[in-house]
Amino acid sequence: MQVIVDNLDAFGRGAWGTIVLFFWSTLGSLVLGTLLAVFRVSPSPALRAVGTIYVNLFRNTPLTLIMVFCVLCLPILQITFTEDSGRQYRAYAVLALVAYTSSFVCEAIRSGINTVPVGQAEAARAIGLPFTKVLSLVVLPQAFRAVVPPLGSILNALLKNTSVASAANNFELISAMRGLVEQNGNAVIAVLIGTTVTYVVLALLLFAGVEVLERALDRDRKGARA
Amino acid sequence: MSSRIDSVLYDAPGPRARRLNAVLTVVGVLVIAAVVGWVVWKLEAAGQFSASLWSPFTYSDIQTQLAAAWWETMKVALTAIALSIVLGAVLAAGRLSTSAALRRVAATLVTLFRTPPVLLLMFWFFYGARGQIPLFWCAVLGLTIYNGAFLAEILRAGVQALPKGQAEAGLAIGLTPGQVLWTVQLPQAVRSMLPSLVSQIVVILKDTALAYIIGYSELLRWGQQAGSFYFNLIPAFIVIAVVYVGTNMVISALAKVLERRMSTHTAARVTPQAATAQAGAAA
Numbered sequence: 001m002q003v004i005v006d007n008l009d010a011f012g013r014g015a016w017g018t019i020v021l022f023f024w025s026t027l028g029s030l031v032l033g034t035l036l037a038v039f040r041v042s043p044s045p046a047l048r049a050v051g052t053i054y055v056n057l058f059r060n061t062p063l064t065l066i067m068v069f070c071v072l073c074l075p076i077l078q079i080t081f082t083e084d085s086g087r088q089y090r091a092y093a094v095l096a097l098v099a100y101t102s103s104f105v106c107e108a109i110r111s112g113i114n115t116v117p118v119g120q121a122e123a124a125r126a127i128g129l130p131f132t133k134v135l136s137l138v139v140l141p142q143a144f145r146a147v148v149p150p151l152g153s154i155l156n157a158l159l160k161n162t163s164v165a166s167a168a169n170n171f172e173l174i175s176a177m178r179g180l181v182e183q184n185g186n187a188v189i190a191v192l193i194g195t196t197v198t199y200v201v202l203a204l205l206l207f208a209g210v211e212v213l214e215r216a217l218d219r220d221r222k223g224a225r226a
Numbered sequence: 227m228s229s230r231i232d233s234v235l236y237d238a239p240g241p242r243a244r245r246l247n248a249v250l251t252v253v254g255v256l257v258i259a260a261v262v263g264w265v266v267w268k269l270e271a272a273g274q275f276s277a278s279l280w281s282p283f284t285y286s287d288i289q290t291q292l293a294a295a296w297w298e299t300m301k302v303a304l305t306a307i308a309l310s311i312v313l314g315a316v317l318a319a320g321r322l323s324t325s326a327a328l329r330r331v332a333a334t335l336v337t338l339f340r341t342p343p344v345l346l347l348m349f350w351f352f353y354g355a356r357g358q359i360p361l362f363w364c365a366v367l368g369l370t371i372y373n374g375a376f377l378a379e380i381l382r383a384g385v386q387a388l389p390k391g392q393a394e395a396g397l398a399i400g401l402t403p404g405q406v407l408w409t410v411q412l413p414q415a416v417r418s419m420l421p422s423l424v425s426q427i428v429v430i431l432k433d434t435a436l437a438y439i440i441g442y443s444e445l446l447r448w449g450q451q452a453g454s455f456y457f458n459l460i461p462a463f464i465v466i467a468v469v470y471v472g473t474n475m476v477i478s479a480l481a482k483v484l485e486r487r488m489s490t491h492t493a494a495r496v497t498p499q500a501a502t503a504q505a506g507a508a509a
Contacts, residue, residue: 043239044251050258060428060474061467062435065446069467072450073460077268160343167439174345181353188353192346199342 003187004194007180014176015198021093021162021172026155028098033105034140040110043131051106058103063164067096071168086171093165097158104154112147113139145217152210159206160199173198269460279458283465288452295448296469302362302434302444306369307427313370314377315412321382322411324403332378339375345436347371352440365437373430380422384415417488424481428474435470445469 004011039051058066070092074080081091116139124138166174177195181188239247269275282288320332339347348368351359359367388411396406416423438446445466453462 039254042250043243043247044254046251047254050254056475057471060432060471060478062432062446062470064435064438065463065467065470068438068446068450069463072453073463076460077272077274079268163343163345164436164439166345174343174349177346177349188356192350192354195346196342196350199346203341 001190001193003180003184003190007184007191007194010176010180011173011194011198013171014173014195015202017170017172017176018159018162018202021090021097021165021170022155022159024090024094025097025101025158025162028094029101029105029158032098032102034109036102036106037109037113038135040106041113041135055103055106058100059107061100063096063100063161064167066100067093067164067168070096089169090165093162093168093170096168097161097165100161101154101158104157105151108147108150108154109140109143111150112143112145115146116142148210148214148217152207152214155210156203156206159202272460274460279456279461282452282456282458283461291448291452292465292469295443295445296473298443298448299431299434299445300473302365302369302437302442303431306366306373306430306434309366309370310372310374310377310430313374314381317374317378318381318385318412319404319407321378322385322407336375336378339371340379344368344372344433345439348436348440361437361440361442364440365434365442368436369430369433373426373433376426376429377423380419380426381412381415384419385411387418388414420481420485420488424478427481428477431474431477432470 036051036054039047040055042048042051071089074092074095080088082088120138120142121134124134129137162172163174165172166178173195177191180191180194184191273279283292317332317336320328321336323329323332345368348364351364351367352361355364385407392410392414393406396410397403401409434444435446437444438450441447449462449466450459453459456462
C-alpha cells in the first residue's frame with residue numbers, strides 16, 4: 001500500500017482530470033439534452049424528427065467509437081478549438097462525452113415531462129400561456145424535479161464514462177493508473193485498489209450532491225404548497 | 227407514452243399558430259441544415275467524398291474482414307451477455323434471499339461491482355493477472371461483473387413489483403422460498419422487465435468497444451487499422467458506426483417482437499419505470 005501513499009499526487013492529478021472532464025461534460029450535456037428534449041415535444045414534426053434521429057443514432061453508438069472518432073478524425077477535418085494540444089484533446093473528449101450523454105439526458109427529461117400531471121399543462125394553457133411559457137414556467141420546472149433521480153444515474157454513468165477519455169490522450173484516473181502500473185510493476189494490485197477507491201470516493205461525492213439537490217427541490221415544492 | 231402530454235402542451239393550432247410553427251420549423255430546419263451542411267462542407271474540403279476512399283469497402287476481402295471483426299465483437303458481447311444474465315440472476319436471488327447475511331453479501335457485491343467504470347474492471351483482470359488472462363476474457367469478465375450487477379438490480383426490482391399474491395400462492399401450495407423465486411417470481415420478472423433488460427443488453431454490446439482500449443482486436447480496432455492502412459479513417463469509422471447502430475437496432479426490434487409474444491403469458495403487469503430509474507442509464 002506504500003505505493004498509494006508515495007503517489008498521492010499522481011492520484012490527485014488523475015482525479016482532478018476526471019473531475020474537470022466530468023464538470024464540462026455535465027454542463028454541456030444538460031444544455032444539449034434539454035434542447036433535444038424540447039425538440040422532441042415541440043409542435044413541429046421536423047424538429048421532432050431531428051430529436052428522434054439524434055437520440056437513436058447516439059444512444060446506439062459506442063462511446064469509445066465516438067471518442068476515437070473525435071480524436072482521430074476531427075483533426076483530419078481541421079476542426080480544432082485551441083492551439084494548445086492538451087486543451088485540444090480535452091475539448092475533443094468533452095465533445096464526445098457531451099454528444100453521447102445528451103441523448104440519455106434528453107430521454108430522461110422527456111419521460112420527466114410525461115410525469116407532470118396533465119392538469120398542470122391544462123391549467124397553464126387555460127390561463128392563456130403560449131407553448132414556450134407552458135414549458136418554461138410550468139412543465140419543465142416540475143419535470144426537472146422528477147428527472148433528478150434518473151439524471152443522477154446518468155451523471156453517475158458519465159463520471160465512469162470519463163475513463164474512456166484515457167483513449168483520447170487525456171490525463172485522468174485511468175491514464176494515471178496506467179502510468180503508475182508501468183512504474184510500479186511489483187505493486188500493481190495496490191495501484192488498482194487505489195484507483196478503484198478514488199472512483200468510489202468520487203461516486204459517493206456525486207451521490208451526496210444529487211441527494212442535496214433532491215432535498216432542496218423537495219423543500220421548494222413543499223414551500224410552494226404551504 | 228408521450229402522446230398523453232404532447233397533446234395537452236398545445237392546442238390544435240389555429241391559423242396564427244400554424245404560421246408561427248411553419249416559421250419555426252423553417253428556422254429550425256435551416257439551422258440544422260446549416261450544421262449538417264458545415265459538416266458536409268468540412269468533409270468535402272478534406273476530400274472525404276472521393277470515391278477512392280470509399281471503394282475499399284466494395285472489395286470482397288475487406289468485407290470478409292469486416293464481417294470477421296463484427297463477429298469478434300459479437301463473441302465478446304454474446305459471452306458477456308450469457309454470463310452476466312447468470313451472475314445477475316444469482317445476485318438477485320442473493321438480494322431476495324431469506325437469509326439476512328446472504329442479502330448483505332449480495333448487496334455489497336452489487337454496489338462493489340457497479341461503482342467503478344467497466345474499463346477499470348477490465349484492467350483489474352488485465353493488470354491484476356499480469357497478462358495471464360487472455361484479452362478476450364479480460365473484456366468478457368469486466369463486462370460480466372459490471373452488467374451482472376445492473377441486471378441483478380433490474381430483476382430484483384421486477385420481482386418486488388410483482389403482486390404479493392404470486393409469492394403467497396407459491397408458498398401456499400408448499401413450494402420453498404427458493405422454488406417460489408426461481409419458478410414463479412423470476413420468470414415473471416424477466417417478462418415484465420424485458421425493456422430494461424434489453425437496454426442493458428444493448429449497453430453490453432456497446433461497451434464491447436472498450437476492449438479496444440485494452441488492446442483486443444474487435445470491430446473498432448479493425449476499423450481504425452483498416453482506416454489507417456487505406457488512409458480512409460473517416461469512411462472506415464462511418465462504416466463501423468453504421469454496423470454498430472444497425473446491430474443495436476436489430477436487437478431492439480427483436481426485443482419488441484419478443485415482448486409482444488411474451489406479454490400474453492405475463493400474469494401481472496408491471497410498470498418498469500420505477501425499476502428503470504433505479505437501474506439507470508449505464509455506460
